[in-house]
Amino acid sequence: MSQKLTLALSKGRIFEETLPLLKAAGIVVTEDPETSRKLILATNDPLVNVIIVRASDVPTYVQYGAADFGVAGKDVLLEHGGEGLYQPIDLDIAKCRMSVAVQAGFDYASAIRQGARLRVATKYLLTAREHFAAKGMHVDLIKLYGSMELAPLVGLADAIVDLVSTGGTLRANNLVEVEHIMDISSRLVVNQAALKLKRERLQPILEAFEKAAIQ
Numbered sequence: 001m002s003q004k005l006t007l008a009l010s011k012g013r014i015f016e017e018t019l020p021l022l023k024a025a026g027i028v029v030t031e032d033p034e035t036s037r038k039l040i041l042a043t044n045d046p047l048v049n050v051i052i053v054r055a056s057d058v059p060t061y062v063q064y065g066a067a068d069f070g071v072a073g074k075d076v077l078l079e080h081g082g083e084g085l086y087q088p089i090d091l092d093i094a095k096c097r098m099s100v101a102v103q104a105g106f107d108y109a110s111a112i113r114q115g116a117r118l119r120v121a122t123k124y125l126l127t128a129r130e131h132f133a134a135k136g137m138h139v140d141l142i143k144l145y146g147s148m149e150l151a152p153l154v155g156l157a158d159a160i161v162d163l164v165s166t167g168g169t170l171r172a173n174n175l176v177e178v179e180h181i182m183d184i185s186s187r188l189v190v191n192q193a194a195l196k197l198k199r200e201r202l203q204p205i206l207e208a209f210e211k212a213a214i215q
């Protein structure tokens with residue numbers, strides 16, 4: 001295997017919040033994914049490229065070795081399952097929480113007490129299934145790919161499981177958080193074969209990320 005390295009990132013907050021960590025490792029991305037349509041971005045290091053993929057696709061690119069390493073949210077990693085991935089560092093970026101939310105006025109506590117079978121819309125089927133099973137609640141999960149906040153407003157679901165940061169999106173849609181499932185941040189994920197075969201090249205970058213992340 002050559003010592004060329006490919007890093008998988010998603011556009012937006014993960015790209016933006018990973019830039020300072022890359023800088024700490026001496027790597028500067030020389031193209032901007034917000035203005036360029038290119039999906040393979042060069043860096044100041046001819047041996048390091050960044051590929052731009054959907055946030056939920058980062059673990060897949062790394063699992064199959066199409067990228068040597070990447071940055072993905074805990075939410076995404078739990079749904080992927082983490083197969084083939086080494087997860088050495090919590091980067092403490094893209095921080096938010098995963099929560100259950102309902103329309104203001106919906107009595108979630110009494111619906112649970114009465115054993116009602118709730119319809120829950122979410123992008124995070126596995127995490128949601130595990131959460132409600134642990135509570136002994138029977139729910140019907142409806143898979144969505146985005147705009148979960150809309151589902152209770154139009155009668156698609158009684159509740160949603162989604163990410164919350166400032167709470168602004170919930171407030172803007174007259175929803176309230178009724179359960180905090182877990183805290184979420186993004187992690188560095190490394191292809192297990194690359195970790196062995198490219199250790200010499202990867203190790204200093206992982207160390208710089210780790211040092212920068214805990215500051």
Ligand SMILES: Nc1ncnc2c1ncn2[C@@H]1O[C@H](COP(=O)(O)OP(=O)(O)OP(=O)(O)O)[C@@H](O)[C@H]1O
Pocket residue numbers: 010011012013014054055056057072073074075076094095096145163164165166184185186
């Ligand atoms: N409001 C938020 N504040 C902070 N971090 C967030 C927030 N929303 C999501 N995240 C975290 O950032 C990651 C990337 O989010 P982003 O919005 O870029 O992708 P996405 O739209 O969720 O994914 P995809 O494009 O694959 O559907 C998420 O997986 C999550 O860990």
Ligand SMILES: O=P(O)(O)OC[C@H]1O[C@H](OP(=O)(O)OP(=O)(O)O)[C@H](O)[C@@H]1O
Pocket residue numbers: 146147162163164165166167168169170
């Ligand atoms: O509590 P808040 O600060 O309002 O953040 C929560 C919102 O952030 C995320 O969406 P995002 O902004 O990533 O949009 P997307 O799902 O379309 O990517 C999440 O899915 C919520 O809708």
